[in-house]
Amino acid sequence: MVNEAKLSSxxxxxxxxxxxxxxxxxxxxxxxxxxxxxxxxxxxxxxxxLTRHTHTMDLSxxxxxxxVSCRLASAVPDVCRTEDCCLGIDEAGxxxxxxxxxxxxxxxxxxxxDDLKDLKVADSKTLTEAEREALFLxxxxxxxxxxxxxxxxxxxxxxxxxxxxxxxxxxALSHDAAIGLVQYALDCGVQLKEVFVDTVGPAEKYQxxxxxxxxxxxxxxxxxxxxxxxxxxxxxxxxxxxxxxxxKFWKFAENLGDVDSDYGSGYPNDPKTKSxxxxxxxxxxxxxxxxxxSWSTAQTLxxxxxxxxxxxxxxxxxxxxxxxxKCASVLSYFxxxxxSGSGREPHRFFSERKLQTLDTL
Amino acid sequence: MSSKKKRSPNTSNDMWVVVAADSAxxxxxxxxxxxxxVKLRSPSTGVASLYMFGSGNAQVYEVKxxxxxxxxxxxxxxxxRDGKLLxxxxxxxxxxxxxxxxxxxxxxxxxxxxQMLIDEDFPACTRLLNxxxxxxxxxxxxxxxxxxxxxxxxxxREKTMEWLKKKVDKTVTALKNAKIxxxxxxxxxxxxxxxxxxxxxxxxxxxxxxxxxxxxxxEDLSKDLLKxxxxxxxxxxxxxxxxxxxxxxxxKPVEAEEDYTKxxxxxxxxxxxxxxxxxQKSLAKVDKTGMKTMSAFFSPKAKTEKAEW
Amino acid sequence: MVQTGGIRGSExxxxxxxxxxxxxxxxxxxxxxxxxxxxxFGQAEKPQVHLLPCEIEHDGPAEVSRYFTPAVKxxxxxxxxxxRGRGLRGAETSCPHxxxxxxxxxxxxxxxxxxDRTVRISSVFHHFTYWNxxxxxxxxxxxxxxMTWPALAQAIHGxxx
Numbered sequence: 001m002v003n004e005a006k007l008s009s010x011x012x013x014x015x016x017x018x019x020x021x022x023x024x025x026x027x028x029x030x031x032x033x034x035x036x037x038x039x040x041x042x043x044x045x046x047x048x049x050l051t052r053h054t055h056t057m058d059l060s061x062x063x064x065x066x067x068v069s070c071r072l073a074s075a076v077p078d079v080c081r082t083e084d085c086c087l088g089i090d091e092a093g094x095x096x097x098x099x100x101x102x103x104x105x106x107x108x109x110x111x112x113x114d115d116l117k118d119l120k121v122a123d124s125k126t127l128t129e130a131e132r133e134a135l136f137l138x139x140x141x142x143x144x145x146x147x148x149x150x151x152x153x154x155x156x157x158x159x160x161x162x163x164x165x166x167x168x169x170x171x172a173l174s175h176d177a178a179i180g181l182v183q184y185a186l187d188c189g190v191q192l193k194e195v196f197v198d199t200v201g202p203a204e205k206y207q208x209x210x211x212x213x214x215x216x217x218x219x220x221x222x223x224x225x226x227x228x229x230x231x232x233x234x235x236x237x238x239x240x241x242x243x244x245x246x247x248k249f250w251k252f253a254e255n256l257g258d259v260d261s262d263y264g265s266g267y268p269n270d271p272k273t274k275s276x277x278x279x280x281x282x283x284x285x286x287x288x289x290x291x292x293x294s295w296s297t298a299q300t301l302x303x304x305x306x307x308x309x310x311x312x313x314x315x316x317x318x319x320x321x322x323x324x325x326k327c328a329s330v331l332s333y334f335x336x337x338x339x340s341g342s343g344r345e346p347h348r349f350f351s352e353r354k355l356q357t358l359d360t361l
Numbered sequence: 362m363s364s365k366k367k368r369s370p371n372t373s374n375d376m377w378v379v380v381a382a383d384s385a386x387x388x389x390x391x392x393x394x395x396x397x398x399v400k401l402r403s404p405s406t407g408v409a410s411l412y413m414f415g416s417g418n419a420q421v422y423e424v425k426x427x428x429x430x431x432x433x434x435x436x437x438x439x440x441x442r443d444g445k446l447l448x449x450x451x452x453x454x455x456x457x458x459x460x461x462x463x464x465x466x467x468x469x470x471x472x473x474x475x476q477m478l479i480d481e482d483f484p485a486c487t488r489l490l491n492x493x494x495x496x497x498x499x500x501x502x503x504x505x506x507x508x509x510x511x512x513x514x515x516x517x518r519e520k521t522m523e524w525l526k527k528k529v530d531k532t533v534t535a536l537k538n539a540k541i542x543x544x545x546x547x548x549x550x551x552x553x554x555x556x557x558x559x560x561x562x563x564x565x566x567x568x569x570x571x572x573x574x575x576x577x578x579x580e581d582l583s584k585d586l587l588k589x590x591x592x593x594x595x596x597x598x599x600x601x602x603x604x605x606x607x608x609x610x611x612x613k614p615v616e617a618e619e620d621y622t623k624x625x626x627x628x629x630x631x632x633x634x635x636x637x638x639x640x641q642k643s644l645a646k647v648d649k650t651g652m653k654t655m656s657a658f659f660s661p662k663a664k665t666e667k668a669e670w
Numbered sequence: 671m672v673q674t675g676g677i678r679g680s681e682x683x684x685x686x687x688x689x690x691x692x693x694x695x696x697x698x699x700x701x702x703x704x705x706x707x708x709x710x711f712g713q714a715e716k717p718q719v720h721l722l723p724c725e726i727e728h729d730g731p732a733e734v735s736r737y738f739t740p741a742v743k744x745x746x747x748x749x750x751x752x753x754r755g756r757g758l759r760g761a762e763t764s765c766p767h768x769x770x771x772x773x774x775x776x777x778x779x780x781x782x783x784x785x786d787r788t789v790r791i792s793s794v795f796h797h798f799t800y801w802n803x804x805x806x807x808x809x810x811x812x813x814x815x816x817m818t819w820p821a822l823a824q825a826i827h828g829x830x831x
Binding site for chain 3 (some may be wrong): 439498
């Protein structure tokens with residue numbers, strides 16, 4: 001696949017943004033949220049470029065390793081460190097079976113709310129891709145009072161989190177990403193007073209959670225907040241532009257050669273998405289990391305068309321399975337190896353190492 | 362997630378991933394032929410177990426499997442479902458010979474080794490005669506007499522105990538070198554690190570090493586060895602066995618020693634001697650548990666190894 | 671497979687019940703020999719080998735170098751990758767000194783367990799990568815612990831003075 005972002009890197013225009021890339025464990029036993037707050041001193045440039053008619057966002061910080069979670073951010077306007085600010089949060093790409101989910105924040109001084117309105121930012125869903133790109137450029141031009149940051153949750157992060165031994169569901173994942181971004185703004189010295197959040201889930205609980213997390217900040221969680229508050233619309237534009245860009249220029253970690261990039265919307269009911277999923281199904285590996293394995297669409301296809309894979313925690317909660325597994329393996333070990341008629345059990349050196357004698361190859 | 366599929370049995374395996382001693386797959390001379398895997402009696406349990414003889418039967422190996430549930434292999438550009446990892450490690454042939462020698466010793470005779478090694482259920486056992494280590498170390502477990510060009514042997518308990526003690530000592534050293542946790546009551550590997558400081562007790566090492574050696578000897582020998590090492594027997598709660606009566610006498614000859622050829626080996630394998638001396642009777646009486654195992658060991662079966670050699 | 675007391679119990683009963691015929695058939699197969707053809711050593715492949723923490727119900731081709739190997743990430747002594755959407759952490763492990771990894775392949779399955787068999791050495795390797803499901807590789811991992819066996823076997827089975 002041709003990476004347009006890379007090829008056109010000389011034709012950069014506009015401002016250069018600071019990006020704080022962070023390595024978060026794609027997998028693991030650590031809590032994801034703690035990893036989110038751990039920002040490595042790795043920075044990379046995020047820039048705007050004009051490519052034909054569209055403005056695209058350079059996601060090279062994410063593309064360097066699109067299997068993990070990555071944070072990209074603009075510079076923080078000086079005024080945001082001295083004046084009371086509002087901040088909007090929105091997400092893009094929650095539903096699709098393909099590509100990353102992007103969390104975006106946008107912030108500006110409360111006193112500049114009208115200036116933001118004048119930029120005519122609107123709910124990203126009501127805009128065309130080109131309109132979103134244009135608005136993103138406008139936001140960039142307003143960099144003296146508007147700042148933004150993104151958390152890109154790679155599909156691999158989503159899969160491995162949701163399918164973890166100790167399940168980490170999408171809601172928790174989203175909340176932690178949002179909290180991580182707000183914390184990031186605070187850590188940068190943004191004088192946060194108001195936070196507006198768009199949500200699909202129950203608003204009250206989420207609002208309570210965020211209010212507790214950030215005392216002294218007035219938190220408003222509201223369904224369709226992206227059409228009600230311009231700062232949320234701005235955040236949704238940032239998130240959507242990043243998500244579209246990441247999907248369009250997806251750099252496959254796998255060695256797949258030229259991949260048909262006609263993924264469709266990525267929503268399971270889109271025929272294009274469906275046929276892409278069928279075309280790229282591998283009987284052993286299933287899919288490239290671009291696909292969210294934790295989506296039922298992917299799971300159903302794999303169950304019917306790929307070879308069956310069994311894990312030691314299948315069908316059970318992680319902890320329960322782990323202890324059962326330990327117990328069962330010891331039992332089955334003795335059950336298998338104890339020769340009939342002999343009461344001798346193998347020495348624990350062997351049982352602990354799961355070494356058993358064989359009577360045939 | 363919807364319903365998970367049940368695991369189907371893996372019945373058609375035709376590949377094995379193995380970690381093998383380099384000597385096991387070395388062919389020093391082409392005329393010695395390829396290594397072979399055969400079944401032999403496990404010296405501790407008496408059941409058929411898989412062993413391997415290197416080229417020319419020069420060395421015998423055992424085959425163990427690391428078998429953790431839910432594992433598979435990628436080998437190059439293939440997937441191999443069976444996640445076992447086999448280990449092919451050298452075995453001291455004396456362990457495998459001992460049950461036969463002890464059985465033969467019940468006759469009290471010195472016998473050529475090949476006469477003791479008759480086991481129609483496991484014809485491959487005669488390959489043990491070719492092992493280099495058999496020749497060089499048989500003296501550790503038997504008294505030897507040479508008549509003309511032929512060598513005759515008789516199992517010696519004293520020698521065997523000394524030999525096993527040396528084995529235990531070597532194993533203790535290896536356990537220490539490998540930093541293997543030997544403390545009592547360590548059941549789960551997760552405790553090992555915590556327990557490690559408490560280890561170090563010499564008795565724990567001895568007991569652990571004794572346990573490992575016991576994997577290769579009969580239960581009776583294992584108990585004798587425990588005594589020989591002056592380790593008190595640990596009574597396991599589930600077995601309320603009466604304390605086994607150990608024979609106090611040494612392995613002094615129980616019958617006229619010089620008659621090496623009295624017993625035809627096939628007769629010996631198939632039927633008990635017609636007449637028992639008083640000493641033999643007393644021996645049979647005290648050694649009941651051993652006898653029982655042994656008679657199971659040597660149940661006659663007409664079968665010969667098909668391999669030509 | 672879930673082991674319940676009932677299943678296990680009945681398996682034991684089965685074993686006891688079938689004891690006689692089982693012993694007979696086993697006895698008859700005790701004489702068969704499996705020859706390990708060394709002639710195949712020279713042509714053996716030297717593939718990359720991975721031990722996965724899951725059972726894949728499949729024997730046969732897999733596009734490992736397309737889907738798996740390029741996605742493996744190295745960080746210090748640890749590696750990470752995902753398989754079927756599950757996070758794996760792995761480490762390289764080597765065969766003990768004096769030992770080699772072999773893959774034995776049986777090209778013709780015998781019709782009965784009394785027939786002699788032949789296997790050839792289809793692959794040779796000296797190290798492989800083992801993968802844990804999500805947990806960091808440590809010296810307590812089963813396969814690492816099992817690798818201590820050859821050194822112990824040497825002590826138990828080597829000649830004494």
